[in-house]
Amino acid sequence: ALPKRYNTLYTGKEEEWRRYWKEDGATIVHFIGTDIIYHHCIFWPAMLKGADYSLPDAVVASGMVKIEGRTFSKSRGDVVWTSEFLERFHPDTLRYYLVAQSSHTKELNFSWDSFFLRVNNELVAILGNLVHRVVSFAYKNFGVVPEGEIEEAVITKITETREEVINAVEEYEFKKLVDAVMKLADFGNGYFQREEPWHLIKKGDKERERCGEILKNMLLILKAVCILLEAVMPEKMAEVWSQLGMESDLHSVKLDELMVPIASGQELKKPKKLFERVEG
Incomplete structure (x- = not known):
């Protein structure tokens, strides 16, 4: 039965x-x-x-889930109501927090302070910042995906992240999955900052060409982040996917797509802010 x-x-x-x-x-x-x-x-x-x-x-x-160190209890008010949460925050922020905060096999202690820190320091400062600065810059100065070769360092980093994600899923250690993808996003932020495309775009044709190459690499990093984080943040990653000008269904994309650069000349969509800072 x-x-x-x-x-x-x-x-x-x-x-x-x-x-x-x-x-x-x-x-x-x-x-x-x-x-x-x-x-x-x-x-x-x-x-x-x-x-x-x-x-x-x-x-x-x-592991068991607690709230502020206490066992969940409706009678005592030690509970987070989904309906109330969704009035203030996007559901993907909770999905991310629950996966990133603790290994699936260990106890999870939910606290509002740790939730705010995760959202502000990781989703806003690292991931959201990466998406907004790259897509905004590319959209403003090119409007489309520029020409360029993918650099070996970028290929290596995406490949390493892919293997880490596969291993994490096979081990059912989903925290390792988001940790690996956030390191890829951090790598992207560092690459973009070092290359300083905002200086190159103001110079001659050769510098503009190099600027396009940088963006070509950055857009591939964003594509990889979308694919690898889709299972954790399906709605937010679909938003980024759309901003990249992708018309395919992100939720059906295979891992084989990770290393396929976005076609040069593909039109980019007007960027929108991915995450907002949160507070109590």
């Missing part, structure tokens, strides 16, 4: 249901709380096997 409750999601989708639950058509990972490890890893697999259902390939136990 218990598996049947899980299968209500597949009502009217007999083939999909069978592929997931009766055949080896997918990798099955069960995410549970640490308080039910014993039951879920002994009795639940036995029930599945007895009913001829597919067994999970992995069981990942997450």
